[in-house]
Amino acid sequence: MLMEIGPIFSALRRHRLTASLVVLEIALTCAIVCNAVFLVGDRLAIADTPSGIDEANVVHIVASDIGRHGDDHARTEADLAALRAIPGVMAATISNSVPFGDTSWGSNLNLAPNQRTSTVDVKNFYGESVGETLGTHLVAGRFFEPTEYVWLDDLVAGKAKPAAVIVITQGLARHLFGDASALGRSVWAGSSDTEMRVVGVVDRLAAAGGVDRSDVELTTLMPWRESTSVGGSFIIRSQPGQADRVLALAVETLKKIDPRRVIVKKETYKAIRDDRFAGDRAMAGLLVAVCVILLIVTALGIVGLASFWVGQRRRQIGVRRALGARRVDVLRYFQTENFLLASMGIVIGMALAYGINLFLMREYELPRLPLVYLPIGAVLLWLLGQVAVLAPALRAASVPPVVATRG
Amino acid sequence: MFGYYMELALRSLKRSRALTALMILAIALGIGACMTTLTVLHVLSGDPLPGRSASIFYPQMDPRDMKDYAPDQASPSQRFPRQLTWVDGMNLLHSRRADHQALMVGGQVAVQAAGQRMDPFLSSSRYTTADFFPMFGTPFRYGRGWTSAEDDSRSRVVVIGSDLNDKLFHGEDSTGRVIHVDGRDLRVIGVLEPWRPAPHFFDLNVGTYSGEEGVFIPLSTARDFLLARAGGIQCWGKGSGDESTLESSDCAWLQFWVELDRPEKVAAYRDFLSHYAAEQKAIGRFERPANTRMLDLMGWLDNEKVVPSDVRLQVWLALAFFLVCLINTVGLMLAKFMRRSGEVGVRRALGASRVSVFAQLLTEAGMVGLVGGIAGLLLSWMGLWLVRLQPVSYAKLAHLDLTMLCLTFVVAIGATAIAGVLPAWRACRVAPALQLKSQ
Numbered sequence: 001m002l003m004e005i006g007p008i009f010s011a012l013r014r015h016r017l018t019a020s021l022v023v024l025e026i027a028l029t030c031a032i033v034c035n036a037v038f039l040v041g042d043r044l045a046i047a048d049t050p051s052g053i054d055e056a057n058v059v060h061i062v063a064s065d066i067g068r069h070g071d072d073h074a075r076t077e078a079d080l081a082a083l084r085a086i087p088g089v090m091a092a093t094i095s096n097s098v099p100f101g102d103t104s105w106g107s108n109l110n111l112a113p114n115q116r117t118s119t120v121d122v123k124n125f126y127g128e129s130v131g132e133t134l135g136t137h138l139v140a141g142r143f144f145e146p147t148e149y150v151w152l153d154d155l156v157a158g159k160a161k162p163a164a165v166i167v168i169t170q171g172l173a174r175h176l177f178g179d180a181s182a183l184g185r186s187v188w189a190g191s192s193d194t195e196m197r198v199v200g201v202v203d204r205l206a207a208a209g210g211v212d213r214s215d216v217e218l219t220t221l222m223p224w225r226e227s228t229s230v231g232g233s234f235i236i237r238s239q240p241g242q243a244d245r246v247l248a249l250a251v252e253t254l255k256k257i258d259p260r261r262v263i264v265k266k267e268t269y270k271a272i273r274d275d276r277f278a279g280d281r282a283m284a285g286l287l288v289a290v291c292v293i294l295l296i297v298t299a300l301g302i303v304g305l306a307s308f309w310v311g312q313r314r315r316q317i318g319v320r321r322a323l324g325a326r327r328v329d330v331l332r333y334f335q336t337e338n339f340l341l342a343s344m345g346i347v348i349g350m351a352l353a354y355g356i357n358l359f360l361m362r363e364y365e366l367p368r369l370p371l372v373y374l375p376i377g378a379v380l381l382w383l384l385g386q387v388a389v390l391a392p393a394l395r396a397a398s399v400p401p402v403v404a405t406r407g
Numbered sequence: 408m409f410g411y412y413m414e415l416a417l418r419s420l421k422r423s424r425a426l427t428a429l430m431i432l433a434i435a436l437g438i439g440a441c442m443t444t445l446t447v448l449h450v451l452s453g454d455p456l457p458g459r460s461a462s463i464f465y466p467q468m469d470p471r472d473m474k475d476y477a478p479d480q481a482s483p484s485q486r487f488p489r490q491l492t493w494v495d496g497m498n499l500l501h502s503r504r505a506d507h508q509a510l511m512v513g514g515q516v517a518v519q520a521a522g523q524r525m526d527p528f529l530s531s532s533r534y535t536t537a538d539f540f541p542m543f544g545t546p547f548r549y550g551r552g553w554t555s556a557e558d559d560s561r562s563r564v565v566v567i568g569s570d571l572n573d574k575l576f577h578g579e580d581s582t583g584r585v586i587h588v589d590g591r592d593l594r595v596i597g598v599l600e601p602w603r604p605a606p607h608f609f610d611l612n613v614g615t616y617s618g619e620e621g622v623f624i625p626l627s628t629a630r631d632f633l634l635a636r637a638g639g640i641q642c643w644g645k646g647s648g649d650e651s652t653l654e655s656s657d658c659a660w661l662q663f664w665v666e667l668d669r670p671e672k673v674a675a676y677r678d679f680l681s682h683y684a685a686e687q688k689a690i691g692r693f694e695r696p697a698n699t700r701m702l703d704l705m706g707w708l709d710n711e712k713v714v715p716s717d718v719r720l721q722v723w724l725a726l727a728f729f730l731v732c733l734i735n736t737v738g739l740m741l742a743k744f745m746r747r748s749g750e751v752g753v754r755r756a757l758g759a760s761r762v763s764v765f766a767q768l769l770t771e772a773g774m775v776g777l778v779g780g781i782a783g784l785l786l787s788w789m790g791l792w793l794v795r796l797q798p799v800s801y802a803k804l805a806h807l808d809l810t811m812l813c814l815t816f817v818v819a820i821g822a823t824a825i826a827g828v829l830p831a832w833r834a835c836r837v838a839p840a841l842q843l844k845s846q
Contacts (some may be wrong), residue, residue, distance in 0.1 A: 021737055064515070113473075117474075118475055192647075282797050304426055
């Protein structure tokens with residue numbers, strides 16, 4: 001086996017151009033496939049970002065009331081009471097946003113009053129018992145007491161004093177206070193610098209709207225009661241397995257209370273998640289498709305060139321066979337040749353893969369390509385080469401020795 | 408001569424069908440992938456107002472307080488709020504220094520036609536001022552836009568989009584009819600032709616590739632009725648974001664566009680803006696050092712990075728894919744031409760010059776390119792059809808236009824010809840005597 005490498009090299013040197021084209025093609029394919037496989041994994045991981053809520057049983061309804069009918073608070077209470085009375089409903093409320101939904105409300109959060117630059121930008125969830133209704137998990141402290149809530153519209157109109165309590169996520173707690181306990185600490189929120197004391201920490205609660213992946217856990221719960229007239233939408237948690245039934249009944253109930261109400265959106269939580277990550281999944285699918293086609297094209301290219309070489313070297317093969325080489329030796333020859341070409345391609349391809357990754361990191365803020373993807377690409381290309389060369393190599397092996405005596 | 412080369416090429420291509428098919432397939436796949444992604448990029452980064460966009464500008468200023476003021480560290484996007492406050496917007500609007508100027512914000516309203524039994528439904532809305540229509544050149548099917556006088560008198564009028572007119576009035580001339588907007592009566596004075604600039608440049612907050620608006624209402628009228636506002640809002644200081652007091656709050660929530668048709672006017676408007684900001688700073692309304700900016704339409708889109716980064720990534724991917732396909736084709740063509748060294752040797756020995764052999768082989772490569780290009784075009788049609796099925800906001804915009812169609816062919820034939828140069832050059836250099844001898 002080892003002894004054959006010498007002749008193979010000198011044969012390749014006579015076909016420098018063709019050989020380097022194969023090497024280049026394998027290198028590019030290797031580089032693209034490494035990065036694409038990595039991107040696919042990355043996109044699928046993004047699409048699986050946990051929301052921290054009871055996804056299977058949460059449904060969401062956006063309703064719009066035409067005109068204004070006066071007593072907003074009473075109407076909201078009536079809506080919620082009716083929803084909570086539906087059999088199968090565990091909890092219902094109105095919230096300003098849902099994790100991974102379209103609408104997000106943000107503010108800055110500071111560790112001291114009158115800070116010159118704010119500590120962190122967070123996304124906030126408002127609404128009565130939003131944490132409980134969504135099914136988020138407390139890891140420390142408590143959710144809000146009923147007496148701590150004020151109506152959001154009263155608050156912005158300056159008619160109510162804000163309650164000085166806040167619940168934050170573990171991710172935010174770590175961002176603000178490091179490993180120290182966040183419970184009982186104060187933060188100052190928004191441009192009005194309202195002091196709020198952390199009374200609870202939930203394990204996670206994903207932000208809504210388009211946020212960077214690193215900021216998805218930087219969220220808070222604030223004790224403001226929401227109504228549909230200030231941009232809130234209904235969130236309902238059903239008993240396990242009843243989400244679809246509850247969603248239909250809830251819409252019916254809301255329409256019954258006010259037939260002029262427009263139901264803008266009614267969706268299960270799965271629909272919200274699918275909607276948010278549809279682009280990532282589509283991109284992952286596209287990358288997989290491109291990889292497969294790319295590998296097929298490369299394989300066919302190898303088949304084509306190997307066939308050409310076999311055709312060109314029929315006489316030499318015949319001579320070797322006549323001089324005593326076995327079929328398996330001829331087969332080995334072409335397999336080894338392909339292995340060498342693939343190896344050269346893979347070495348260049350890995351350097352190229354790294355380069356492409358650097359470019360992507362700079363342009364698209366992607367993470368660094370983990371080294372484990374390089375051997376995956378290498379093995380893939382080696383296998384591909386061997387499979388592609390098999391048919392032409394077998395054809396070469398079947399060249400009879402008598403060819404040497406002709407022409 | 409060319410006809411003869413064509414015939415030779417056809418004959419040669421027919422002789423090795425599998426190899427020819429493989430080359431055509433590789434070219435077609437590469438072209439298809441490239442053209443699909445480039446078309447999407449072309450559509451998404453296109454000019455929403457061709458012929459007009461160079462004279463449309465977006466003035467900006469920084470009216471915020473000193474909190475978080477860090478001019479050195481701030482990224483360009485943080486140096487200005489993306490929108491204007493009501494006070495600044497109204498001041499600029501009423502100063503009338505530009506050829507046209509319009510202040511606007513988006514929203515969502517429930518719509519119902521008077522005297523119809525149809526349930527009310529939600530429609531996107533735009534609250535703006537008179538110049539919106541002439542400035543952006545919106546095409547009217549019926550009626551007209553409103554006048555500045557109607558802005559000032561808070562007229563109860565509305566211009567509706569073509570979709571809404573089809574839905575409510577079956578496409579008839581509905582001027583003079585009344586529609587209920589959030590329960591208020593507004594008289595239709597104009598109906599637009601289908602009009603959907605892409606990107607939705609004048610207000611990216613409501614979606615970069617947002618569809619056409621259903622109703623256009625005078626801004627003053629909309630504020631009278633407190634019609635629901637949609638889009639971004641940025642508040643500072645004591646700005647609370649309370650919808651009923653937005654006129655006086657420290658919040659930026661309005662877009663303001665101007666039309667300036669000559670460079671002198673643009674320079675003059677820039678001066679006017681910086682004077683305005685300096686004046687506001689002098690009277691104490693602005694706290695930060697006076698800072699203004701005015702980008703033109705395409706500059707603004709660039710600044711806001713409207714093209715999704717995934718689309719650019721896809722273009723890179725397709726280009727890399729095309730490169731592999733081309734290398735593949737070069738390799739195969741080289742193999743094919745070299746196999747015909749004998750034939751080339753005979754032609755050369757019979758007196759064909761090296762140039763004519765080269766031309767002959769290049770003709771063959773060009774034919775592969777042409778067929779590959781046509782197949783690639785079909786593939787990009789299919790690719791774009793697949794793109795339109797994607798669950799993204801810009802999906803419906805992905806159509807092939809004439810520019811991209813021509814580009815497809817130029818790229819396909821050009822690329823294959825280039826791919827053919829190297830193999831053809833190698834093949835035409837064979838020494839005829841050697842070839843003849845070995846046969």
